[in-house]
Structure formats: structure tokens, C-alpha cells
Amino acid sequence: MARQRSLVGIDVGTTGVKAIAVSPAGEVLARAEEEYPLSIPRPGWAEQDPEDWWRATERALAALGAHDVAGIGLSGQMHGLVALDAGDRVLRPAILWNDQRTAVECAEIEERIGLARLIELTGNRALTGFTAPKLLWLRRNEPGVYARIAHVLLPKDYVRLRLTGERAIDVADASGTLLFDVARRRWSKDVLAALELSAEWLPPALESPEVSGATREGIPVAAGAGDQAAGALGVGVDRPGPLSVALGTSGVVFAALPAFAADAEARVHAFCHAVPGGWHAMGVMLSAAGSLRWLRDVAGGSYDELTAEAARWPAGAEGLLFAPYLAGERTPHADPDARGAFAGLTLRHDRGALTRAVLEGVAFGLRDSLELLRELGVRPETGRASGGGARSALWLKIVASVLGLPLELTAAEEGSAFGAALLGGVAAGVFADVHEAVAACVSVRETVEPDPAWQTAYEDAYAPFRSLYPALRPLEKR
Numbered sequence: 001m002a003r004q005r006s007l008v009g010i011d012v013g014t015t016g017v018k019a020i021a022v023s024p025a026g027e028v029l030a031r032a033e034e035e036y037p038l039s040i041p042r043p044g045w046a047e048q049d050p051e052d053w054w055r056a057t058e059r060a061l062a063a064l065g066a067h068d069v070a071g072i073g074l075s076g077q078m079h080g081l082v083a084l085d086a087g088d089r090v091l092r093p094a095i096l097w098n099d100q101r102t103a104v105e106c107a108e109i110e111e112r113i114g115l116a117r118l119i120e121l122t123g124n125r126a127l128t129g130f131t132a133p134k135l136l137w138l139r140r141n142e143p144g145v146y147a148r149i150a151h152v153l154l155p156k157d158y159v160r161l162r163l164t165g166e167r168a169i170d171v172a173d174a175s176g177t178l179l180f181d182v183a184r185r186r187w188s189k190d191v192l193a194a195l196e197l198s199a200e201w202l203p204p205a206l207e208s209p210e211v212s213g214a215t216r217e218g219i220p221v222a223a224g225a226g227d228q229a230a231g232a233l234g235v236g237v238d239r240p241g242p243l244s245v246a247l248g249t250s251g252v253v254f255a256a257l258p259a260f261a262a263d264a265e266a267r268v269h270a271f272c273h274a275v276p277g278g279w280h281a282m283g284v285m286l287s288a289a290g291s292l293r294w295l296r297d298v299a300g301g302s303y304d305e306l307t308a309e310a311a312r313w314p315a316g317a318e319g320l321l322f323a324p325y326l327a328g329e330r331t332p333h334a335d336p337d338a339r340g341a342f343a344g345l346t347l348r349h350d351r352g353a354l355t356r357a358v359l360e361g362v363a364f365g366l367r368d369s370l371e372l373l374r375e376l377g378v379r380p381e382t383g384r385a386s387g388g389g390a391r392s393a394l395w396l397k398i399v400a401s402v403l404g405l406p407l408e409l410t411a412a413e414e415g416s417a418f419g420a421a422l423l424g425g426v427a428a429g430v431f432a433d434v435h436e437a438v439a440a441c442v443s444v445r446e447t448v449e450p451d452p453a454w455q456t457a458y459e460d461a462y463a464p465f466r467s468l469y470p471a472l473r474p475l476e477k478r
Contacts, residue, residue, distance in 0.1 A: 006030075006066045007430065009414070009421030010057060011227060012076030012156045014038065014096065014249060017056040020414050021066035022421040024430050026441025028412055032063035039093060044100040044336070047093035050082050053155060054162045071428025072163075072215070073420035074224030075231070076156030078176045081134040086150040088167075092142065094155060095134045098250075098286060100328055100336040102133035105140070109133060109178070113194045115266075121191055123175070123182040123262040123270030128328070128336045132178035135197060152201040156224055163221060164213030167203040170223035172230075174205045175271035182279070183260045185272055208274035209426035209434055222427035225274035227416040228252050228282060233274050234419035235384035235410050236442035238434055243370070243380035245399065245407060246415070247389025251288025251362055253369040255378040256280050267332045268372045274423065275434045281376055283331035283369020287340070288362045289389040291324045295358050299351050307394050309352025310359060315401070315457035317353045319344040322361030323468045332368045339472045359395050360458070363402035364465040370403055383407045385448070386415045393448070401454035402462075409446040 006021040006029055016035035020028055034056035039047045079097040084090060095101075106126035110118060115125060126133055131154070138146045153161065154177070157169050174180040174187070179195075179202065181188040192199050206212055206223035208230075213221050224230065232244040232254050244254035257279045262270040273280040287294070296306060321343045328336035342357060370378075385407040389395050400407045412418050422437040431437040 005068045005070050007421040007425040007428070008064070008066050008069050008072045009417040009419070009424060010060070010072065010074050010159065011230070011415070011417040011420060012053050012057070012074070012159050013227070014077050014098070017053060017060045018414070018417045019057070019060040019064045020417045020421060021064055022418065022441065024425065024440065026412060026443070028414060030064050030066060031414065032060040034060045046096040046099040048096060050090050050094050050155070050158045053159055057159050057163070069219050070430050071220050071222060071424035073222040073422065073424030073427065074156045074160055075227050075416040075420040076154070076159070078154065078173055078226040078228065079129045079131050080155045081131050082153040082155065082158045083138065083145065083149050084151040084153065085148045088151065088161060091145050091148055097129045098327060100128045102128045102137045103336050105133035105136040108136060109195065113191065119262055119264070119266045121181060121188050122178055123260070123266070124178060125266035125334060126178060127330055127334055129330065130176060130178040132191070132195060132197070136195065149201060151203070153203065157203065160212060160221060163215055166213030168212040168223055169203045169205050170208045170225050170274070171205050171272040172208055172274045173226040176226060180205070182270055182272055207276040209276065209423050211427045220427045222423040224420055224423055228254055229271070229274040229280065230419035230423070231386055231416040232256070232280065232419065233422055233434065233438060234412065234415050234442070235386050236438050237384060238275050238438045241380070242408065243378070243383040243405065245366060245383040245385050245403070246387045247288050247385065247395065247399070248387035249288065249290040251285040251366050252282055253366050253373060254280055254282040255373050255380065261376050263372060263376060267334070268369060268376070274419065281373055281378065283372055285324060285362070285365040285369065286328060286330055287324050287326040288365070289387060291326055291340070291358050291362055292389065294326055295355060299354065301351065303392070306351070306355040307392050309350070310355035311394050313353050313356040315454040316461050317356040317360065318346070318348065320349055320353050320357040321461065321465050321468060322357040323472055324358070324361045324365050325472055332372055333469055335473065337473055338469065341468065341472055343468055359398050360402070360461070361465065363399045364462060366399060367402050367462065380405060385409055386413070396448045397451060398454070400448050401450040402458045404450055404455060406450065407448045408444045409448070411443045411445045
């Protein structure tokens with residue numbers, strides 16, 4: 001029997017690289033994962049060695065053992081700064097998306113350009129996770145490194161460089177740099193000039209399915225997409241319709257848009273989609289499944305034990321609320337100083353109640369983003385769930401009830417890597433376009449409906465949850 005042709009997707013995540021091989025019918029043929037460390041050199045900082053990404057990618061591809069590969073697609077953690085010298089050597093550890101050191105630089109950017117003008121140019125406001133503030137931080141704090149910069153890449157694009165020898169980026173990932181004119185799908189000369197940054201540092205910006213280069217074996221490599229846009233493709237959100245709800249380390253509510261639209265206050269992000277000529281809006285909370293991981297680490301027990309104990313508690317956990325701002329927040333509170341908290345604790349509450357409150361607090365945080373997307377005219381009837389948190393039936397039911405939407409699970413659970421593989425298929429000519437790839441490969445296997453009784457309880461609890469945030473800032477900033 002002839003070997004089945006495969007499409008390979010590579011996702012350069014925060015904790016490791018995932019590689020999958022997919023058939024042109026959407027069947028996952030093989031998967032491999034390789035982990036790498038995260039460095040926290042100071043409180044609020046987050047860094048990684050780009051060489052760790054590449055070595056892990058090599059190991060994952062070797063373990064994958066894919067044969068007759070038609071095309072490769074890339075996805076990865078967004079916003080991370082990889083600074084290279086003229087010889088493409090890494091100058092310092094990459095500063096990641098969840099690094100919070102650049103509050104001063106964000107204020108400087110908004111002062112230099114003006115908030116309204118910045119939103120007009122980029123669709124977004126300056127946030128600590130974005131790439132541009134990291135460059136200004138380097139200029140101020142590591143001038144020796146800054147003086148040697150010749151090229152700037154994002155995480156997956158460094159892997160591309162090692163895989164193909166080419167420097168490139170896609171428009172979806174470029175949208176998260178704060179250096180990109182999202183409405184016009186090109187680097188912003190105005191922002192670069194205002195921040196005194198060199199356009200020569202930046203790679204060509206391609207549409208996600210475009211060929212960005214080829215491996216030594218001649219396999220075409222698609223430009224790819226940031227993890228959220230690729231993940232949305234992986235669950236079939238290639239056009240306006242279903243909402244993508246991702247329960248990963250961060251939590252994301254993502255909607256494809258019929259045309260470019262930005263929130264006037266940039267409370268949600270406006271980015272290019274991985275579909276040529278398409279855009280999306282998304283809200284991002286920084287600690288979704290990350291909140292549950294934190295609770296597991298401090299309270300003990302496995303995820304299954306924690307969620308089983310949480311299931312014994314009623315919706316609302318008898319008034320216990322959790323604010324999921326353990327690492328600051330992005331949506332709807334663009335505040336790196338926001339902090340997490342439990343409120344409403346009583347002697348009756350146990351570890352299961354704490355877990356229930358965490359699951360519900362994350363769901364309320366996702367609803368914050370959905371409410372903002374609705375202000376942009378997004379009217380979803382269903383959501384497509386993905387991420388590690390989507391493996392919990394209890395959590396899915398809670399999120400469905402808080403959002404008031406049925407949540408659909410797709411046959412493939414590989415998220416961003418799956419979307420990347422589809423882009424690789426378009427680059428290789430296996431599919432005519434992204435829409436054909438999604439139609440051929442994405443199917444729904446299960447739907448989780450909201451619980452009407454829980455919906456009532458969560459409607460009552462949502463306003464008290466919203467009242468928590470103002471008190472969760474440092475005293476001097478209230």
C-alpha cells in the first residue's frame with residue numbers, strides 16, 4: 001500500500017513544540033511534542049532561549065517520522081522578541097508575550113504617538129506583551145545589545161529561519177508587534193518613524209498560506225500564523241460565524257470579521273486573520289488554564305481530582321468568586337498590575353469550592369471579552385472550544401453557561417498545529433485556499449449545551465465579579 005501524503009504543522013508554544021502530521025482529509029497521522037524551559041530572571045519577566053525552540057523542533061520532527069510531506073506550516077506564541085545580529089546570531093534570550101517589564105515603554109509609545117492615532121494606525125493600544133515596547137526597553141536598558149540589532153523576528157519565525165534559511169513573517173503574527181498597519185496589511189512607516197525604529201530590521205510580511213521558503217529537501221513552508229489565528233483555523237473559524245474559545249495558558253475569545261474594525265478604546269485586539277484579506281478581533285486574558293495550573297501547584301491534587309471536587313459544588317460556589325488576574329491582565333483591563341483574588345470565602349468552602357470558583361472566574365473573564373466583541377457587531381450562535389482546558393467536561397459546561405453559547409468540539413484537538421498544517425497544505429497546492437482546507441479537514445464531533453439553571457446563577461454572579469477589579473490594583477494606582 002502506498003504511503004499516505006501528509007501535511008506537517010509545527011506549533012512553537014510557550015512550554016514546548018508540538019508537531020503533527022495530517023492527511024489531506026484531516027486525519028491526524030502522527031504527533032510529537034518536545035518541552036523546553038521558561039526562564040523567570042526577575043518577577044514579571046519571562047524569557048526563553050530561541051535555540052531551545054529549534055532543538056526541540058528538530059527532535060519533534062524526527063520523532064514525528066512523517067513521510068511524503070507535501071507542505072509544512074508554522075504557528076507559535078505571539079509577540080516574543082527575537083533580536084539577531086547581522087550574522088543571524090541571537091543577541092539575548094527572547095522576551096516573551098507574558099513578560100510584563102515594559103509598562104514604562106507602553107506609556108512612552110502612547111504619549112509619543114497619541115492613543116487615538118496609535119489605534120488608528122495599528123488597531124491596538126500599547127500593551128506590555130507586544131513587541132514594540134520590548135524594543136524600546138532594550139534601547140533604554142541594554143544599549144549594547146540594541147546597537148547590534150540587524151534583524152527582528154518572532155518565535156515561530158526564528159524556527160523558520162533555521163528550517164529554511166529565510167526571514168519572513170505572516171500578517172497575522174505581525175499584527176501583534178504594534179509596528180504593523182493592520183487595516184492596510186503592511187508595516188507602519190508612521191509608527192516606525194515615531195518610535196525611531198529601523199524598517200530594515202523587519203522581515204517581509206506575507207499572507208499566511210503563502211510560501212515563505214523551503215526546507216533542504218524542497219518541502220514548501222507556509223508563512224503560517226500566530227497561535228491564535230492558526231488555532232482558529234484549526235477549529236474551523238475561517239469566516240464570520242462560530243466563535244473560537246481557547247482555554248490554554250491564556251484564554252482567548254476570537255471572532256473572524258467581515259471587514260477591518262477596531263474597538264475605539266482597543267479593549268480587544270484587531271488583527272489580520274490567517275485568511276488572505278480577512279481580519280479578526282479577539283480578547284485575551286492572561287491566566288485561563290494557567291489559573292487552574294496555579295491552584296493545582298499550590299493546593300495539590302491532580303486536575304481530575306480537583307474538577308471532581310468542584311463538580312460537587314453548585315453553580316456560584318455559594319458566593320465564592322475568583323479574579324483570574326494572576327499575571328496582570330489584557331482584556332478588558334489593560335493592566336499589568338492587576339492581581340488575582342478569592343472573594344466571599346467562608347468556613348464551608350474547601351478545595352473543591354476554590355476549584356469551582358477558579359473555573360467560573362476564568363469563564364467570567366472570557367465573557368468580558370465576548371461582551372466587547374458584541375460591541376463590534378459580533379453575534380455568534382455557537383463557539384468552537386480548544387486548548388487543554390477544553391478536555392474538562394465540567395469546565396466546558398461552565399463556560400457554555402456563562403457565555404450563553406453551545407460549545408462545539410472538533411474531531412481534531414490539535415489546535416494551532418492543526419491550523420498550521422492546513423496552511424502548509426494550501427502552500428503546497430493540496431488545497432486551493434484556506435476555506436477549502438477547512439471544509440475538507442474540520443468537523444464537529446460533540447456539542448456542549450449551556451445549563452439553564454447555571455445560566456441563571458451566573459447572570460446573578462457576573463456583576464459582583466465585575467466589581468472585583470478596581471480593588472485589585474496596587475493602592476498607589478487606584
